[in-house]
Structures are given as structure tokens and as C-alpha cells.
Amino acid sequence: MAIARVGEFRRDASVGMGWVARGAVGWAAAYGCLRVWFATGHAPDWKFPGGDLLVPDWVAVGGCVVSAATVLALHRRPSSRLLIRALWAVAAGWVAAAALALLDVVGGVLPGLGIPFDWKGMVSRLAALGGAALLGRTALTYRRRLGPGRSLEAIPIWAVIGAWSAVAGCLIRLAAQAVVGFDTPYGANLSLILFEGGFLLAGIVLPLLLVYRVGRFFPRWMLLLPGAGLGGGITAYFGVGLLQMIAAAVQGKPVYGDIGLPDAFFWVAVPAYVMWGVGLAVATYGYYLRTRKPA
Known part of the structure; x- marks a missing residue:
């Protein structure tokens, strides 16, 4: 029984890259190209000071490279909890970089507050958040392959x-x-x-x-x-x-x-x-x- 369980775990851990992980890598490539385009002087005029993200364009390009590299590394070592945590951290980094999306929501839902509405910047930030969602979902998928997650019987x-x-x-x-x-x-x-x-x-x-x-x-x-x-x-x-x-x-x-x-x-x-x-x-x-x- 123990041997069967080990074999089952290994088969689960070696499952091919799913569509979410592929989507995360594809997003990193596409969004990275867009950030290179912005970084080389082709960015539109943003309405918020500092640009569409809270990080410089070349930092965002590096973030795309790190995102793709982390997903690919996790695919090669699917049982690495360190890489799973790293992928969660990268996803959180993209959420932080696109934090101005909070103003997009407030300004769009409540226009009477006087918050400027920058639809171009909003689309870019939503793309960053979409990538964060793909990265987070990828990390969650690989985490679930390692076994049942933690649960609680009462609020801690x-x-x-x-x-x-x-x-x-x-x-x-x-x-x-x-x-x-x-x-x-x-x-x-x-x-x-x-x-x-x-x-x-x-x-x-x-x-x-x-x-x-x-x-x-x-x-x-x-x-x-x-x-x-x-x-x-x-x-x-x-x-x-x-x-x-x-x-x-x-x-x-x-x-x-x-x-x-x-x-x-x-x-x-x-x-x-x-x-x-x-x-x-x-x-x-x-x-x-x-x-x-x-x-």
C-alpha cells in the first residue's frame, strides 16, 4: 500500500503543464512584450502620475521574466514548496504593482468623487491583475497536487x-x-x-x-x-x-x-x-x- 501511494504521488506530481500554467507563461510573454514597448518610449499619456503601474517599465519587464521562469521551474520540480511559495510571492508583487486599480474601481463606480478615470491605464492594470490571478491559480494547482490543504474547525x-x-x-x-x-x-x-x-x-x-x-x-x-x-x-x-x-x-x-x-x-x-x-x-x-x- 505504501508503495502504491508513493507511485500515485509521483504520477500526480509529474502531470503535464495544465492550461492555467500555460496561460500564465503566455501572459508573461505577451505582457512582457507590451512593457518593452512602453519602456522604449511608446507608452500612452497616463492620467495618474507615475504611469499605469507603481513600478518602472523595465522593472515590470523583469517581473514578466521572473514570472515565466518561476512557472517553468515549478513545472520541472512540481513538488517544491519553495517554488510554490515563490510563485505566490510573484503573484502578490503584481497585485501590489497594479494597486492603482483600486482607484479605477472607486472612480468608475462612484464618478462623483472626482477621481480621474484612465481607461488605458485601467486596461493595463487589469492585464497585470489577470496575470497575478493566473500565477496564483497555478501555485494553487501545484499545491493541491501535494495533498489536501489545511482546514480549521473554528475561527482561529x-x-x-x-x-x-x-x-x-x-x-x-x-x-x-x-x-x-x-x-x-x-x-x-x-x-x-x-x-x-x-x-x-x-x-x-x-x-x-x-x-x-x-x-x-x-x-x-x-x-x-x-x-x-x-x-x-x-x-x-x-x-x-x-x-x-x-x-x-x-x-x-x-x-x-x-x-x-x-x-x-x-x-x-x-x-x-x-x-x-x-x-x-x-x-x-x-x-x-x-x-x-x-x-
Whole structure:
């Protein structure tokens, strides 16, 4: 029986490259060519400062090379947990690079907020996120070939801590805004009201639904999808923003000096957003483990 199981594992591990992995390699090649085209002076005029991604064009080209190389290496060594984790890290890197997609969503759904809508940049960012999805799905496929994944019978304490950290981050962000005032140049229009309502739902209601019993009354996808999307998006966008702030401070430059708010506001608000995003992502992962079906 033991020999049969070993043989079965080896057959599963040596399965040929599936369509998802092939798609990931194809995406890396196609998107890499596009980034080379942009890097050689053919990029369109982006509406957001800095371009369509939060990394330079040649860095994005290198990211495409690393993406394809990691998938191919994993195909040659399908039982390598190190390569699986590396592929997850590469996918997360693309999500961070395309973090401006969060503004695309907000600006597209709520145009009254005054966020510029850059459809060319949005298409490029969606392509990057699509590649991240292919890379993540590839990593998940190879991980599942190694056997059943981890599952939990109850929400772990670290997920509860993550949920309350998200709530705390949201409340700290609101407190920082209260100090400088809630006045906006757009008035109390419908888009602003909807944004503020969604802000509270994502910052207070959603994290707690993920870790407490009342969340069981909702369909799994209704909590899992927004939890993962918002948790990853907020962490990526404001995590990169925090790194930019630190770099500016080291160079003696003001942070977001063109916005007209004191630096102290950003040193409170941006880390609070990061706390919110990370906490929400942690709570969502705990919810995922708790509600996944046994293999």
C-alpha cells in the first residue's frame, strides 16, 4: 500500500503543464512584450502620475521574466514548496504593482468623487491583475497536487485579532480625518454618501462578519470575495504609498505636499489603512480555512 501511494504521488506530481500554467507563461510573454514597448518610449499619456503601474517599465519587464521562469521551474520540480511559495510571492508583487486599480474601481463606480478615470491605464492594470490571478491559480494547482490543504474547525484567534485590527485601522483613519475636517470639494453628493457607507461596511461590518457566528448566515462568496479583494487591494495600494512616504522622508521631501494636508495626517492615515488591509486579509484567510470543504 505504501508503495502504491508513493507511485500515485509521483504520477500526480509529474502531470503535464495544465492550461492555467500555460496561460500564465503566455501572459508573461505577451505582457512582457507590451512593457518593452512602453519602456522604449511608446507608452500612452497616463492620467495618474507615475504611469499605469507603481513600478518602472523595465522593472515590470523583469517581473514578466521572473514570472515565466518561476512557472517553468515549478513545472520541472512540481513538488517544491519553495517554488510554490515563490510563485505566490510573484503573484502578490503584481497585485501590489497594479494597486492603482483600486482607484479605477472607486472612480468608475462612484464618478462623483472626482477621481480621474484612465481607461488605458485601467486596461493595463487589469492585464497585470489577470496575470497575478493566473500565477496564483497555478501555485494553487501545484499545491493541491501535494495533498489536501489545511482546514480549521473554528475561527482561529489570529483571524479574530486580524478582524479587530482592521476595525481599529478604519476607526483610526476616521479619527485622523476628523482632526483635519470632513469638508470635500464635491459636497454631499450621492457618490460621496455611497462611498462613506461602503467605507464603514468594509472597515467595520465585513471584518466582524468574517470571524463571528452571524457571518454564517451569508453565502460564502459574499464575504470571501470582498474580503480578499479589499484586503489585498487596500494593503497593496497603501503599502506602496507608505513605502513612498518613507522614501520621501529619508530624502527630506514632503509627503503628498501637493494635497494641502499636514504630513502628520498621512503618517497616521496611511499606516491605519495598511493595518486595515492586512487585518482584513488575515481575517479573510481565517474565514477561508474555516469554510473550505474537506478534500
